[in-house]
Amino acid sequence: MRRKTRRETIDPAEVYGGRSVLITGGLGFIGSSLAHRLVELGAVVDLVDAMVPNCGGNPFNIDRIRDRVGVHIADIDDREMTETMVRGRDFIFDLVGHVSHIDSLTDPQLDLRINCRCPLVLLEACRKHNPSAAVLFAGTRGQYGRTVKLPVTESHPLRPIDVNGVNKLASEMHHLLYHRLYGLRVCSLRLTNTFGPRHIMKHSRQGFLNWFIRLAMDDETLPVYGEGSQLRDFNYVDDVVEAMLLALAGEETSGRAFNLGGGRAVSLLDSARAVVAACGSGRIQHVPYPPEKQAIEVGDYWADHGLFTSVTGWQPVVPFEEGLRRTVAFYRDHREHYWGPGHDPAV
Amino acid sequence: MRRKTRRETIDPAEVYGGRSVLITGGLGFIGSSLAHRLVELGAVVDLVDAMVPNCGGNPFNIDRIRDRVGVHIADIDDREMTETMVRGRDFIFDLVGHVSHIDSLTDPQLDLRINCRCPLVLLEACRKHNPSAAVLFAGTRGQYGRTVKLPVTESHPLRPIDVNGVNKLASEMHHLLYHRLYGLRVCSLRLTNTFGPRHIMKHSRQGFLNWFIRLAMDDETLPVYGEGSQLRDFNYVDDVVEAMLLALAGEETSGRAFNLGGGRAVSLLDSARAVVAACGSGRIQHVPYPPEKQAIEVGDYWADHGLFTSVTGWQPVVPFEEGLRRTVAFYRDHREHYWGPGHDPAV
Numbered sequence A, B: 001m002r003r004k005t006r007r008e009t010i011d012p013a014e015v016y017g018g019r020s021v022l023i024t025g026g027l028g029f030i031g032s033s034l035a036h037r038l039v040e041l042g043a044v045v046d047l048v049d050a051m052v053p054n055c056g057g058n059p060f061n062i063d064r065i066r067d068r069v070g071v072h073i074a075d076i077d078d079r080e081m082t083e084t085m086v087r088g089r090d091f092i093f094d095l096v097g098h099v100s101h102i103d104s105l106t107d108p109q110l111d112l113r114i115n116c117r118c119p120l121v122l123l124e125a126c127r128k129h130n131p132s133a134a135v136l137f138a139g140t141r142g143q144y145g146r147t148v149k150l151p152v153t154e155s156h157p158l159r160p161i162d163v164n165g166v167n168k169l170a171s172e173m174h175h176l177l178y179h180r181l182y183g184l185r186v187c188s189l190r191l192t193n194t195f196g197p198r199h200i201m202k203h204s205r206q207g208f209l210n211w212f213i214r215l216a217m218d219d220e221t222l223p224v225y226g227e228g229s230q231l232r233d234f235n236y237v238d239d240v241v242e243a244m245l246l247a248l249a250g251e252e253t254s255g256r257a258f259n260l261g262g263g264r265a266v267s268l269l270d271s272a273r274a275v276v277a278a279c280g281s282g283r284i285q286h287v288p289y290p291p292e293k294q295a296i297e298v299g300d301y302w303a304d305h306g307l308f309t310s311v312t313g314w315q316p317v318v319p320f321e322e323g324l325r326r327t328v329a330f331y332r333d334h335r336e337h338y339w340g341p342g343h344d345p346a347v
Helices: A012-016 A029-040 A059-068 A079-086 A101-106 A108-129 A163-182 A208-217 A237-247 A268-279 A306-312 A320-337 B012-016 B029-040 B059-068 B079-086 B101-106 B108-129 B163-182 B208-217 B237-247 B268-279 B306-312 B320-337
Strands: A020-024 A044-049 A069-073 A091-094 A134-140 A185-191 A193-195 A221-225 A234-236 A256-259 A283-287 B020-024 B044-049 B069-073 B091-094 B134-140 B185-191 B193-195 B221-225 B234-236 B256-259 B283-287
Touching: A012 A237, A020 A029, A029 A044, A029 A059, A029 A237, A044 A059, A059 A069, A059 A320, A079 A108, A091 A108, A101 A108, A101 A163, A108 A134, A108 A163, A108 B108, A134 A163, A163 A185, A163 A256, A163 B163, A185 A237, A193 A208, A193 A237, A193 A320, A208 A221, A208 A268, A208 A320, A221 A268, A234 A237, A234 A320, A237 A306, A256 A306, A268 A283, A268 A320, B012 B237, B020 B029, B029 B044, B029 B059, B029 B237, B044 B059, B059 B069, B059 B320, B079 B108, B091 B108, B101 B108, B101 B163, B108 B134, B108 B163, B134 B163, B163 B185, B163 B256, B185 B237, B193 B208, B193 B237, B193 B320, B208 B221, B208 B268, B208 B320, B221 B268, B234 B237, B234 B320, B237 B306, B256 B306, B268 B283, B268 B320
Parallel strands: A020 A044, A020 A091, A044 A069, A091 A134, A134 A185, A185 A256, A193 A234, A221 A283, B020 B044, B020 B091, B044 B069, B091 B134, B134 B185, B185 B256, B193 B234, B221 B283
Antiparallel strands: none
């Protein structure tokens, strides 16, 4: 007899239906995708987003659910506002941040504020005003730095090689401390390259894959650094959303950090080829590695998500190529809200 | 033939004489002690201190050298001021911070600002306006968290168990990144329990030893938690000052982190006994561990400083008991500037 996995025994509608949920960074890529799913599950959803330029917040991301969520344009750094916002919530998905590795070097203070200070304001607010809330922290593969062993498990050394990775690591440590010291229910998921609809498309600094999709859709040239043999691990956003729901559904994830992953490693070159195939346009050109990117290149990355699977039953279910297909279809329908003529450059 | 150590071959007066030195936290315990030594060596010394209450800044700390140093009451968080201050410096000792473990839990935002944000402002200022300066970062044993192997070497796991330790670890990582990415000359020394003259004496939250000295000098009772068998590693401040001078004297320390240590472990109970003996007054009482301190107790700590010794020749030369004797003598002469009647409580 097959062992029942968590996914089969936990019904997200039962966990989240009618419950109060706060999503920070709620107008961003993952936050807004999560919001759609939670609305579908019958949760009472509030979104807060500071709409920091170039971070991914986009009003169109919640176009379909605008009448069914509360929207608050505000900064988590505003302590009083945040204290008010956390009160009475059952679940808090803290998806502020996730700015780019390159940006974290050009403006390290902003990265520290968004990725370290804001989450600490939220944790303090929870400790003081809602210690029973469950809080999800979005970690990153960047916390590991250069990989020394593949696939990467949670016990891999944590030696980030850019400011963003350092700040994310510190923030995850703050979260786990708040669990240990104050009993807050927190869980960290260390995300790998997440892609899909609602991603920012106006610049390339939040991951190359969505940028490649834009270039290919515009029938332009996809620049592949070097031979493109570096391995990456991709997660389609819907799989990440399901992981986040499972992460806060039970107690056994509390005070722990888990890897997410797509279950397979894809080379940069192969990912570019798959994008061109999915779009039916665009072409690939090999170019030399830009020195500023070489310095923060982590080498191959491939996550072992076995620990999270063993605890929650989660599995990525959308194959890479299928995720690409859905992503391209979304942007074909809604391109004007993300780039090109008609796109509001302020978004 | 005995191998020559670094300390024998490097003359600090030759390295620092006539050179421009900036000390942040310059009116504090270690900063002001370092300032005295640098003035003696003929350096041109500027001190900057925000005089954040309860952090240790005390004008009397530089009473003897007031006419031979520049003093700037300012906050490193003020980016423009900091950019101005770093220009033209040969050496920068960044001794802002070092607030208490307990305080870091009651005001984690302040700890993050002082221990993480301010040093990052300084690093950015150096990168942009003085990339050839040598920068010292004061790390802490708190970066290791609960010790799993004694004595602790630099390869011990870094798993801090309080907010202060997390923030210090993140800041050290920022420093080492700035070396790797931009070639800044940075060195981190992970300090253990440093004690001596000029330490803040008005509260017990920056280490228990100086507090014990105050209590014993006032013929009061020294509370020893539990049996007092926990091991600690003490460094007299003059030894720490010499270590800092050596840390920036050469290139081979650049981009690296080193432990300091006193070379021997002393139990809390034995340290209390030594304080009572040095003062000729006071008494010891065993008391239960306060729960808020138990939660952030790291267990025994004893540093292996062999790596730093092998690179620089540094050795602690002031025995624990001799350090206590000098410390007590200092406070006997200057008590009114640190506590009790006549002490300005604003300091």
